[in-house]
Amino acid sequence: MLVTGGSRGIGAACARALADDGWAVALTYRTSPGGAQETVREIEAAGGRATAIGLDVNDARAIPGALEEATAALGGTVLGLVNNAGVRADDLAVSIEDDAWETVLDTNLTAAFRLTRQALRGMVRARFGRIVNVASVVGPRANAGQANYAAAKAGLIGFTRTAATEVARRGVTINAVAPGFIRTDMTADVLQNGALEAIPARRAGEPEEVAACVRFLASDQAGYVTGTTLFVDGGLSA
Amino acid sequence: MSTTVTPERVEQVVYGALESFGADPSEFSRTVTFEELDVDSLDLAELSQIAEEEFGVPLKGADVKGIRTVGDAIDLIVIRAQ
Numbered sequence: 140m141l142v143t144g145g146s147r148g149i150g151a152a153c154a155r156a157l158a159d160d161g162w163a164v165a166l167t168y169r170t171s172p173g174g175a176q177e178t179v180r181e182i183e184a185a186g187g188r189a190t191a192i193g194l195d196v197n198d199a200r201a202i203p204g205a206l207e208e209a210t211a212a213l214g215g216t217v218l219g220l221v222n223n224a225g226v227r228a229d230d231l232a233v234s235i236e237d238d239a240w241e242t243v244l245d246t247n248l249t250a251a252f253r254l255t256r257q258a259l260r261g262m263v264r265a266r267f268g269r270i271v272n273v274a275s276v277v278g279p280r281a282n283a284g285q286a287n288y289a290a291a292k293a294g295l296i297g298f299t300r301t302a303a304t305e306v307a308r309r310g311v312t313i314n315a316v317a318p319g320f321i322r323t324d325m326t327a328d329v330l331q332n333g334a335l336e337a338i339p340a341r342r343a344g345e346p347e348e349v350a351a352c353v354r355f356l357a358s359d360q361a362g363y364v365t366g367t368t369l370f371v372d373g374g375l376s377a
Numbered sequence: 378m379s380t381t382v383t384p385e386r387v388e389q390v391v392y393g394a395l396e397s398f399g400a401d402p403s404e405f406s407r408t409v410t411f412e413e414l415d416v417d418s419l420d421l422a423e424l425s426q427i428a429e430e431e432f433g434v435p436l437k438g439a440d441v442k443g444i445r446t447v448g449d450a451i452d453l454i455v456i457r458a459q
Contacts, residue, residue, distance in 0.1 A: 260426055263419070263422075263423055263426075264423065264426070305419060306419065308419075309419070
């Protein structure tokens with residue numbers, strides 16, 4: 140199981156939950172090797188198997204090598220992938236610079252496509268695979284100031300649906316989770332701005348609550364669930 | 378890898394792949410079409426991957442779209458490997 144952006148927040152929680160479910164986990168990091176190593180230590184202390192791999196998901200040429208490294212470290216074909224790595228660069232659509240548009244689309248959408256494309260090679264041959272894309276409630280739902288992020292996450296959901304139909308008969312499932320406001324470093328500024336009042340549950344979600352959904356979608360029990368998006372948003376999108 | 382590629386070896390690998398996709402071996406021949414074997418685009422993508430792994434021959438989507446029969450695929454792999 141490869142989890143991108145696994146050094147902190149939702150990615151780290153996913154790595155822990157999946158390891159707890161018996162997956163050997165390779166988690167990638169870009170800027171936080173310390174966080175990644177800490178997550179690995181936590182997993183190993185709990186009796187699981189994990190390794191940390193440095194990867195800039197925007198470096199297309201590095202992706203095959205990262206999969207190979209994960210395959211070697213995990214002792215077999217990578218049969219699970221969580222595309223979690225993501226960035227924000229918020230602004231009004233009228234003001235978004237090209238760089239901010241491209242960075243957000245590249246990291247949140249294009250990288251997920253490239254990793255999926257690479258991972259599917261082994262999964263299709265193995266007749267088994269689990270891919271979970273971490274999308275967002277933003278995309279299916281509007282959020283002023285995040286047009287680039289919304290475009291990327293809506294695109295990720297569309298990609299999930301179509302790619303899922305292409306490989307379903309090979310025992311490979313592709314699903315998405317769509318978190319709402321989750322308490323992470325990435326949302327600390329948003330949660331301080333009164334966002335909680337708009338959430339029916341009146342609270343932010345925890346990374347572990349997203350990870351629990353990812354864990355289910357990656358499990359054997361979810362073998363007949365594919366192409367769907369599971370919202371984890373306290374009712375925000377209801 | 379290309380020094381060991383013979384039409385016979387390629388045929389063997391292609392037939393093995395087709396069988397793994399669920400095609401009926403009694404129907405295998407160089408002239409049978411993939412459509413007649415009920416081999417679809419995902420199967421052909423996997424066949425491309427197998428050819429790359431076995432013979433070091435990368436086949437892109439555009440290459441595969443041009444082939445219609447099993448013989449077309451065998452010939453393409455052999456030519457690319459030379």
